[in-house]
Amino acid sequence: MTQEWQQAGLTADQRADIVVKAMTEEEKFAWLSGPMAIPLGDEPLPEGAIGSAAYYPGIPRLGIPAIQQSDASLGVTALGNVRPGDNATALASSLLLAATFNPEMAERTGALVGQEAFAKGFNVQLAGGANLVREPRGGRNFEYLSEDPLLTGIMAGYSVRGIQSQHVVSTVKHFAVNPQETGRVVVSSDLSEAAMRESDLLAFEIANEVGQPGAVMPGYNLVNGEWASENAFLLNEVLKGDWRYPGWVMSDWGATHSAAKAALAGLDVQSGANLDQQAWFAEPLQAAVARGDVPQSRIDDMVRRILRSLFAVGAIDHPAQRHGDIDYMAHRLLAQREAEQGIVLLKNSDAMLPLRRGAKQILVVGAHADHGVLAGGGSSAVTPVGSLRLPGVDFMGIQTDKVFQPSSPLWAIRAESGAENVDFVSGDNLDETLKQAKKADVVILFAEEWRSEALDAQGLALSDEQNTLITAVAAVNPQLVVVLETGGPVTLPWIEQVPAVIEAWYPGSGGGEAIAGVLFGRVNPSGRLPVSFPASEAQLPHPQQVDPESTTSLPGMPVKGGIIHIDYQVEGSDVGYRWFARTGQTPLFPFGFGLSYTTFTRADLQATAEQEGVQVSFTLTNSGARAGAEVAQMYISPTDGRFVPRLAAFQRVELQPGECRQVVLTLEPRVIACWDDQQQAWVIDAGRYDVVLGQHAGDVSLSVQIDIAARRFGY
Template identity: 30%
Template sequence: MDATTLKEIEETLAQLTLEEKISLLAGKDFWRTVPLPEKQIPSIKVSDGPSGARGDTFSGGQKAAFFPSGILMGATFNPELAYETGELLSEEVRAKSASVLLAPTACCHRSPLGGRNFESYSEDPLLSGKMASGYIRGVQSRGIAATMKHFVANEQETWRLYVDETIDETTLREIYLKPFEIAMREGQPWAIMTAYNIINGVHCDSHPLALKQVLRGEWNYEGLVMSDWFGCNSMVESLLAGLDLEMPGPARKRPIKEFVEAAEKDESVRKAIDDSARRILTLIAKVGKWKDMTPEAPEYSRNDPETGKLIRRAGGEGTVLLKNEGKTLPLQPGSLKKVAFIGPNAKATVAGGGGSANLEPNYLTQPYETFVTAIKEINGDIEVPWVQGCIIDRWVPNIDVEGGFCRVGGPDSEAGLFLEWFRGYEATGEPVATTVFKTSNAFLWDSRPTSISPSEEFSVRFSGQISVPEDGKYNISLSTITASKLYLNGELLIDNWDFKERGNLMMNVGSEEVVKTIELKKGEWYPILVHNSSIWPKDSPRDPPMEEIGALGIRLGVAPVYDNAVLIAEAADAVKDADAVVIVVGLNNEWESESYDRSDTKLPNNQDDLIEEIAKVNQNVIVVNQSGAPVDMPWAENSNVKAIVQAWYAGQEAGHVIADVLLGKQNPSGKLPLTFPIKVQDNPSYLYFPGRDQKVEYTEKLMVGYRYYDTENVQTRFPFGYGLSYSTFSIGEPSLSTAELTEGQTFTANVDVSNTSNVAGAEVVQLYVKRPASTSSIKRPVKELKGFKKVHLGTGETATANITVDDKSLGIWSTEAGKWVVEAGDYEVLIGTSSVQDELKPAGKITVKAAWSWI
C-alpha cells in the first residue's frame, strides 16, 4: 500500500468521532461492513467460501462456480494448483460485488467424524498450511481479501458454539496453530476469522494466548480479525484480545452507547478501538475500495469455461487411486461389451458438503451421464445399463424443480415455488415482498425484507403445484425453523406449529423432519402450500441469534417410498453378465455438513451390502467413493473388487472427473491427505470425540492421524500420503545438501524421480524427519512430514525433486522454556511416496550440534 493511502487512513481515523469508530467494529448487515458516507468510508461486502463465492443469499441466490472441496485440494499436494484456484475464485468474488472471501478453511482433522472435514485440507499441519498459503496468495493476487478460518481448533461441530476444549499448549501450537503460522509467513492473509469454540475455558474470539499473545504478538499480525457469524461473545474482552469486527451486523455484543461508556473510562479500550478501526480502514484500502462510494453493483454469474476446465483438472489431480488389481483401470472400452454403472451416487450430482460451503452451482455433472457420453465416443456399441442399487437419502429429497415436477401456478407458470412475505402471523392480506425460489429448500435467515423488523410479527407463504413421475406411494416432508403448517390440495397434511424437537437441518435450527406418506398419481398436479409464521414454538429449544435476526426457514421434500433390500436384489440380478461393474457410493451434503458431526464412519443405508452382493455375482467390480473424510471399506480386500477410486467432492465437474479417471482421460495423481483407518475405533481421538457435557479433552495430544498410527504400529486401511497411478515411477537414491544445520540455515533433499511407463503422470515425493530422543515431557511421533514436492513427468522422463526445509521446521515447543527449541542431535531424513515406514529411503542425517530457540 502506498504512503499516500496510509497517510489518508490516519487522517480519516483522526477525523472520526468515538461513536463513528465504534460503529465500524460490527457489521452493517449479514454480509457488509458499516459505511460512513460523510467521511468517504464505503461498505465492503464479504462472501462465503471456500468452494466458491455464494454471494449475499444463503439459498436460492445467483449461481456461481462450484470448486472442489478443500480435502480434494489437499489430496493434490500441489500448492501451485491451489494458487490457480485462488486466482479464479477472486473473479467469482468480484461477480458477487464482494471484496472479501471467507476462506480458506485450514483446521486439522482430529477425528474422521468431523462434520466439516471436507472443507479443510488434511490431518497434517504442514500440508494444511502450505495448501492454504497457495490458496490465499492466489485470491489476494487479484485484490480480493482471503479470510483464513477458523482460528483455532475448530475440529468438531457438536456443541460447536460452546464446546470447551482442553488442549495442552504444545499440542495447540504444534498441531492446531501451525497451519495458521505457516500461512502467516507464506500466504499473509489480509483477514482471519475466529472459531466458535472455547479453548481451556476461554472463547476463541477473546482468547489471550491464541489471539493476543500468538497472533498479534509473536506473529505480529496486523491484518483484520473478524468473528464467525454470531461468534462474538463479549464487548471489551474480545476487543482487547484483538478481535476487530463483530459479524454479522447490526451489533449484538458491541452496542455503541455501552461501548462509548466503557471507552471513556479506560484508555486501553480507546486505543484498541483506534487499532481495530485502523485495521478495518486498511482492509478497505487493500481491496481497492478506499474512498470508493460507487453503489454496489448487482450480483451475476460468470459461468466461465476456463474456470470449468480448471475445476475438472484439479478434480483429476486430487482423485486418489486406492486399488487397481490387474490394471483394471483405466477401462479399455474397445474390449468391453457391457459395463454396468450403478449405485446411489451414480446419477446423483454430489459436488460438495453442506453448510456455508454450499452454493447454487452454475451447473452440475453426474457420473452416469458423463461416463456414457465419454465411453460411447470410443465404442458406440457398448452397453451401459444403470441400476439404482440403493438410496442413501438422510432426509426426504427436495422437490425436483429442475426436472419439471414443480411449478408456481397453472400450466404456463414458471418452474419453482412462490414465496410471499406478510406482516402478522396469519400470512393474509397484501404481501410485502414476493419472489420465486428454484428450490424447495428455503433457508431465509438473510432474506427478510428490510421493511419488516425482526422484532415484529410476520409470516410467509411458500406455495406452488407438484407432480410425480409415476403412480405410487410418496413421502412428503416438512422442516421449519418456526411454527408452520403444510397443506396439500387445500387440506392440512402436516401440522408443525407446536414442534418440540430440533434436528440437523438448516444449521441445527430446523425442526426434526415430519414425514407423511400418501398415494400420488402421475399426470396430476397437486397444490402445495406452507404457512410459516415467525412464532417460535414455546416448547422447542430456542436459538437467540436466529430469533434476533428474524430467521425463517422451510424445507419441503417429496420422494417415492423405497426398499433398499429390493433395490440391491434387482442390481445384483442386472449385473451378472456385465464385463465390469462400476459402483458409485459415498456420502453427500446431508451426511457431511457444517453444524453436525458424523456418528460413525460406515457408508450409510446399505451401501456395504450393495457392494458385497454385487461382488458375489461379478468378478470385475470397481468402486468409486465420494466422501470428504474416511469411510469404512470392509470389502476392500475382496478379490472381486478390483479397483477403488477415492473421488472426494469435485465440485461442478464431479461427473466429468469420475468419467475422466475411469477411462484414462486423466491420470489420478492424488495422495491421501489423511489416514483411512480400518474402523473408527482405531482413531486415537475415538474415546474423546466429541466429548461429554459440552467438554472435550484432546488426550491424544500430538498423536493426530498418521503420527499415532505410525508411532503405535496400528494397521490402517490406507495410510497417509498413499495413492496409486496409471504410471509407474522409480525413486533414485536421495541426498542432502548438508550434513549439519545451524540457526538461520536450510537444508535441501534431492532425489531423482523417473516415469518408467508409457503414461504421463505425476508423483508426490514426501520428506519425513525422525528427530533425536527428546527431553520433552510429551510423547512425540516417530516421524513427521516436513516437506513435499509434486513432480509431473512425461513418458520415460526423469526429473529431480528438490525439497527444502528451513531451520524452524525442526523446532518443538518447550513448555519449560516457553519457547520454540531446535534440540541438538541427529535428525534422520526419509524420502518416499507415502508415509509407510518400510518404503521410505534414508537420505541421510542432519546434525544439530548446538540447540537454539526463539519465540
C-alpha cells in the first residue's frame, strides 16, 4: 500500500506533517512516553521490543516502523545481558577517539556503530556524548571526548554523522553541563550564560552543526537550579530557538519530573518512564492538554520532531531489520586502527621505545592483560562474545559487570615481539612478581583504573596496590614500560622512576593488538591528550569532591537532603588547559601533549585576518626517519590578556620521512569571540591577537601577531 508521505519530492518536514495529521491521539501519545525495554523485576519485555534501552510501537497502517533504541557511543550494548549471546564490536573510549584528533576516524567508527545497530534492528542509537570534561574524576568521562569545546564539538559531530549515514538516528548527550555522576540526580551545575555559551554549549552547538543529530538528550542534573529535562533556557531558548534545532528532545531514563512544565519547556519524550515516579507524558500530559494547560499544537510538534528526524536519516524509507549480517573481523580491524591512532606516548626516556624484537625474556604484568583490555561500565558497556566479566556496579536495578574485552595484550605482544619467552603474572603476589621481573629483559606492566556510570572516581590516584607494584618493579628492573588503561587522567607519583609510559585509555576490540603495535614500533604513536593530567588534585578548580554518601544517584528516587549546588563559575569557560593557563599552574601532562618516534619541524607561520575570518598557514616537515602523524594545534589569545589561549583550529597530518607539506587552517570565530549577555550575541573585540602554533597547550613552536577588526554576530 502506497502512503501519502511516499510521494516523490517531499522533504522530511513535509512527510512528517502528513503522518502527524493522519495519526490518532493514542498513536501520538504512544510515542511520547515509554518504559525501558529491559525487564526489571516482574516487568515483561514490551511486545515487539528487541530488548534494549527503549521501544515505541510502530504504526503499520501508516507504514511507520517501531522505534527501537540502543546504547551508546562505543558500540551496540546489551545491558543486563538482555539479548543473550549477542556479539558487537567494542570501540575504544571516546577519550581515545578524541586523542586521534581525526574527524575522519570519528565518522568511520560512527558508521561502524550505525551499521551494527541497523543490522540488529535498531533505528536510534543513544550516542554522541558531548559533555566537556569539567570534572576530571567524572565517572562517565570515558564516554565523553575532551575538555575543549572545539575538539569535542567536531569529533562528536563527525561521529554522529557516521552513525546517521546508516539510516540510524543518533542523539547528542547529555545536554548540558553534566560533568559528574556522584549525586547526578540532585546536583545543580551553576554558571553564567556567557561562561556556558563559551564552553559546554559551544561544544554542543558545533556538534549539532556538524552532525545534525536527530535527537538531543538532557542529563539527570540541574542547570542553575532547573532540571535539564525541563530547563526552558537550554531547550527552548538555546536549542530550539537560537540554534533552530529541528529534532526531538528525549529525557534520560528516569529524568523526567513533570508533565506540563517539562512539555512547555521543550522536552518531547519521556524515556524510561518506569524509572520515574510516574509516566508523566501519559495520562498526566493528556489531562494537561484537556485542561488547556498544554496546547494540542505542542503535542503535534513533539511527534512531528520525532518523525522528521526518522525521515531525515532514512530510518522510515529503510526500516532496520534484524539480519545479523556484520563483518566483525573488518570491524575489529577498524577498532584496532582507531586505538592505534589514539594511544598516547607520555614518556620515552633515552628512546627506550620502540622495544627491540627478539628479546630472550619479556614479562607482562597486571590488569588481566592475559585475557583482554578494560572497558568502562554502565549503559555504554559493550560486551563482545568472550569478554571477561567481573563484579561491577548495580546500575538502575541492573547488575552491570566490570568488563575486559577479548583483545589480549599478552598474546599480541607474543605475536609482535618475536621474543623467546613472554610470560604473564597478575601482580597480585608482589614477591613472585619481583622475582620474575629481575630475570626479564623488559617488563611491560599494565595498570588499570575502572570508571562507570553512576559512580565517580574517588580521587585521581591509581590504587595503592598498583602504585606500590610499579615502584617496586622499577626498583628491580629499570627496563620498565607502564601501560595505563584509564577512564581519564590519573596522577603518577612514580613517573620519575619509570622510563616509558603509554596511555592506552579503554582501547576496545582491537586494543591489545594496538598496544603491542606501539610497543614494538609497527605503529608510530600519534595520539595527543584530549584532557590535561594534573600533577595533583590541589591544582583543580574543585579539589574537594561531593561526598557520595550524602546524595542519591538513582533516577526516579526522592531527593535526599536537597539540591547540591556546584559553583562552576569558579573556572567559568576556562575548563581544563585554560584553567591551568589562567592560574599559572603547570600540569603533569598538558592538553594536546603526545610523543612520537619521529620528529617534526615547523616553519613559515603566516596569518591573515579578513572579513570572512582568520586563516593561518605554515610548513610542516617530518624531519625524522619514520613515517608518522603530527597534530597541528592553533591557539589564539588577545595580547591584552582578556582571555587565555584557546584552541581555535587543529588538523592531523600524516607525513613520510622527509616529506614537507603546507598546512592551511581557518580559525573558529566563536573561539575568538566572547558571548555578550546584553547583546545576546558573539562579539570579537578589535585589537591585536597572538596566534600560536604549539605542540600542546602552553607550547609555542611558532607565533605571529595579527590585528583583528571588531565583529558581532548572533543567531
